[in-house]
Each structure stands twice: as structure tokens, then as C-alpha cells.
Amino acid sequence: MPATPSRLQVLSLYKQFIRNSNQFNNFNFREYFLRISREKFKENAPIQDKEKVAKLYEAAQRDLGVLKRQKLISQMYTFDKLVVESAKDQGDSRS
């Protein structure tokens, strides 16, 4: 059984989700992953069962890996900004 993460560890994971989601260059993907990250953490916040939390934590770490890779890909192949997006909008970690 994987170790139960501390409160601090979960918070740090959440922070990483938000940071990586924010670094998507694509507007729709950025907004989606921000929304879904917030939603998922909020939804699972009341779970107390240690085993369940540990499992979710492990799954979330895998998802974070996906997010980290895909964020980079999104930064490599960029497109024009959408008409609803300010040209100076965020989404590029290097700027």
C-alpha cells in the first residue's frame, strides 16, 4: 500500500497542477485543465479514508506527469491567440 500523503504534500501537488495548467499555450486546454484541476481537488477534499487518499494521490501524480509533458508540447507548437484572448495573455512560462 502506498504511503498516505500529508496535507502539505497534497497542497503542493495542487499548486503544481495549477502552475502546469497555467503554462499551456493553448487557451482552451489551459482553461480546461485549470477548471478540471480545481474541480477534482475540491471534489476529493472531504475524503478521509487513508487508503483512498493514497490511491488518488498516486493517480494524480501520474496525471501531473502527463500535464508536464503536454504543457511543453503545447509551448512547442503554438498558434495565434483566439479572438477572446488578449494578445498579451499568459500561457507562456518564458515571457
Added chain:
Amino acid sequence: MLRRTVASGSSMMRMAKLPLSSRTALASATTLPRRHYSPAAAVKLTNDISLETHTDTQMASRDQAAARAEASAGSSAKAAAIIDEIDTSGRTALNAAYQENTGFGTRPIYMDMQATTPTDPRVLDTMLKFFTGLYGNPHSNTHSYGWETNKEVETARDHIAKLIGADSKEIVFTSGATESNNMVVKGVARFYKKTKKHIITTRTEHKCVLEAARAMINEGFEVTFLPVDEAGLVDLKELEAAIRPDTCLVSVMAVNNEIGVIQPLKEIGQICKKHKVYFHTDAAQAYGKIKLDVNEMNIDLLSISSHKIYGPKGIGALYVRRRPRVRLEPLFSGGGQERGLRSGTLAPPLVAGFGEAARLMHQEFESDQAHIKRLSDKLVKGLLANDHTNLNGSASHRYPGCINVSFAYVEGESLLMALRDIALSSGSACTSASLEPSYVLHALGRDDALAHSSIRFGIGRFTTEREVDYVIKAISERVEFLRSISPLWEMVQEGIDLDSIEWSGH
């Protein structure tokens, strides 16, 4: 340098024998005497190559806008007095159609989710490893390269089957829903052609089912194209009455691609079971978006498309019931892959991407549904707030992600032209090249004019609230503008009934 080496082949031979560093020195010394490239500089050059591939039309469009503004300023100064009215009206049209120089981007909002959906980054992540290392043929069972790919393919099959309550052995991969539909309509009919000669389908089906059915007429089959009511729903009594002893197949689509209407699948399934007729449903637009269960709904065959569920394009699947077994003649002859129904090597990257997309549809079902419903309600409310607009298709039996609205007294295609900043369509992508009005809306009893002025809006997982707000505002403004220059609208405002007008001959 190239020319030189080609001209003197022997010197190239000599160069090849030299070590790398001295060769570079030699090349630079002999061919480019004035410019010195040190090895360090060459390395730097390769590092400088940008990994980014911009589609930089943004800068171009900004330049264009600036040029246009300059030109119009010059011309209006010259002829301001005479053509003031025309000029300003022209400019309003332009302003309405393009939002330039506003500090925003230029790429249109994507609102055509029925045509296709963006590939989910998580799907791409699953697919990438098949392009980098997992390249084995899933049908090679003599080595581990084949086994590992095959394992992934079977996992994907499980995910796809799970979403419709089927067994993974009942899933056959195809190139897409069009192939699946053709396989069913032609395959089932051909297999039972000795005893059964009749196919039933509806008028609002996708073109590929209609055309496949039409092709079967040439092979001696009879096809009944059932009409639909004003809401786009099939009449169950009419369906039951149409079934004959020699009917082999009933094909009714689950969610309509143009109007988003959900057909009463469970009831149709019961009727088909009662009369022992195979029931096929084209679920390209429904799979993963509404709850489907092949056993509960008595579905015998079901077509699925991957790119409608944020998966890769170029793959789909067909569910074929095993108990009781549904027999069909395969379209392709070959190595007998996919239970012999669809020969040809599978494309593991696409299959795995499709499987991941299906898994995500399952995982995110509630979240997606809530999000789409919320945005859809907002969009419908915002659009219907305009005068003389109406929602096409049933208001209650519908998938919220597909909204079809008619804007009376506005020409649909001209509205689409005015909406350069929103990617929309007036019907299915297959027929958008032709200017004829949608046959689906015709089947609903809409007249040509209204069918012409209809636009379909698609909402998906990646649509944002900001985009919906923008669309509502843009559509309202431009509908108003197009009506303000329409003589028909003027007559309507004056209270003239358009049907009473006798138009002079053409």
C-alpha cells in the same frame, strides 16, 4: 560548396578520409575563403533553431488592418461629402465582420464540435509512445514487440467496450463511423440477402447511411426512409408498421449530427427485438456523450467515431453483438483480423488514443455533462433572446452540446461569412461545400428559407464561458446588422406577410 564537390568527386573522396575537425577546416578554407566558420559557431547555429512552429498570420493580419485603416482614412477625406452614407455603412459592415486592432488574437473561436473535436492532450500523451518506441505490429505474436502493442490495443478495446456496456470481444476497429455504417448497411443486408430484402432507416440519418442504403437499392433491396416529426423524432408506430417479414435491418441514429435530437433508442430496440430485426444505431455523435447500454437498449450494432470524443481522427469502431450472433459480410477481404470482419493491420497509435479518449469520456462524464449543459443553456437563452429566432429540433429530447438555431430573414451563409471570428457551420461538414439547404431541416418540415438561415453551434469539453459570451454578443450584433440591410426584414417590420407577396418571375 555543393556544386564544387559534385564537380570534383575525387576531392570529396579525399575529404571523407580526413578526420571531422580538419574536414571542416578544409571545407571552409577551400570553398569559402573569406568567411570563417569555427566549429563552435556551427554548434551554436543548431542550438538556435527554434522548436516553435508558429502559424504567424497574426502579424500579417495586423499589418493588413493598419493598411486598410490608412487607405480608408485617405479615401474618406477625398469623397467624404458625396459617398458619406455608403462609406460609413460599408465600414460598419467591416467593423462587424472583423475585430481588428483591439489587442486580442485573431484565431476564430471553435464552435463546430459536431464536425470534429480537438484532440485531448492526454490522448496525445498516450499516443506519443507508439511513435517513439512501441512500434510493433499488434498481430505479430512471435515476439515481444508484437505482444506489448497487442496488450495496449486490448486495453483500449476494453475501455471502448465498457462505455456502452459491451464485451471487448464485440468491438471491431474500423477507419471511422462512415466505414462502420457502410459495413453494417451493406454487410448485414448482403449476408441475409437470400431471405431478406428490406431495410428501414430514417430521413435524418447521416449521409453515409443514406447513401449506403441507396446503394443497396441498386442491389435489389427495398429501403424505407421513415419520416420524422417536427421535433425530429421517429414515430414508433410508423416504425413498427414499416417492419415486414423480410426486413433485415433497422438503422436509426442515436444523436442527430445537425439538430442534436436523441431518438428513443430503448423503445426502438424493444420493437426490433419483438419482430426479430437487427437494430443498428449510428452513435458517432452520441457515444460517450449520452448514456448508452447495448443490452438495456437491445442494440445489435453500433457505430462509433473516435474524433468526436476528443480522440484521433482516422479511427472508429463497430459494436457487433455476439449473443445472439449478428452475421455480416465483411467489406474487406484479407488476413482475417478483427474476427474476420475487418481485415488489415490495426493502427496501434490511433487505437490507443481512441481507447484513452473513451476512458476519459467515462472518467469525465459527470463533469463534462454539467459543464456542457451550463454553457448550452446560456447560449440558447442568449441566442433566442433575439427576435424571430427558434431552436430546431425537440427541446426536451436533445443532447445539449448541439444547438441548431434558425435566424429568420437572415441568409445563413452570409451570416457565416460575417462571422469570420467564430468557426461555425450551417449543417454537417460533408454538405457544407454545397449551398443547398440542409436535408435534415427539410425533413423536419422547415421551408427552404428557414433551412438556409440555420446555424449549428457545438459545445464541448474545451469550450469556455468567455467564448460563449463572445458568440452571443457577436451573433446578436451581426444578425441585427444583416437584418438592417435586408429588404425582407423591412417588410416584416412594416407588417407585410411575406407569404402573401407574389414574386415576379426570374
